[in-house]
Amino acid sequence: MARRYNIRRVKIHRSYEVSEAAKLLDVSKRSINRWIDAGLPLVVRKRPRLILGKHLREFLQAHQPKKQPCRAGEIFCVGCQTPQRPAFDEVEYIPKTATTGLLAGLCPVCASMIYRFTTTATLAAASGDLKVAGHPAQQRLCDSPDPSLNVHLKEEKS
Template identity: 30%
Template sequence: MPKQARLNGIKAFKSYTIEEAAAVSGVSPRTIRNWASDGLRVMDGARPTLIRGDDLRDYIKSQRAKRAVKTRIDTFYCVCCRKERRAAEGMADCDVIEGRAKLTALCEACGTVLSKPVAETRLPEIARTLDLKITRYDETLR
């Protein structure tokens, strides 16, 4: 099973049984039943239980939006802490390849390696708050 439910196979104007909804979204039928008890709209009085495709899609999108964590330009998202964290000791490495920059640092709380892509044009702004070690890779060396 995927870690995230799929949206691309769900048809908005189709009604799905629990098993069909599970198959099209790539989760288990038990997950669909949990979602139904947690707020996913189902058609009342219908047997078998039917779920509209647009309701299923909207529910998955709303669950994703709740989990989304916005980070500031000088912070990272730590997958271990599941929170926005600063770089340990305010230091980060920056690799620039073909106009794209990738910041790498350690989490201040748990020491996990953090990374995040940023635009190269934002590096001066980031350098005001983080001690950056910038490494540029020449395009001709590839």
């Protein structure tokens, strides 16, 4: 989730169809569906599928880029709705720009991929004592052989 949404538009006591929620937040229905796949709960699973405003708000609050409740070595799992220490004590650094990237790991509880935004400056604080594959400091030394990895990951399109 690369941008901040206007959470205040979401009424806690209302429920929204996927298309309504998309319009409200100015995102595509595909984004909403992706959030549902990523753990946004549905009140009604049959069509029209309904999302409770309260859940939508909580989901967005938990995933706004600036909100980072995780401690060093933890990544927030969307499925579990809690910070998790990645399986095998291992993450992969996926560069997005020269100075920013994502730490990608595996949730040990639900086995989803989990991601944490980081910058090269905060990488050490974010990763703590985890092993970091593709660490930017290492890449500068030995030229990564596979630079094309997951470039499109988590791009939000509306």
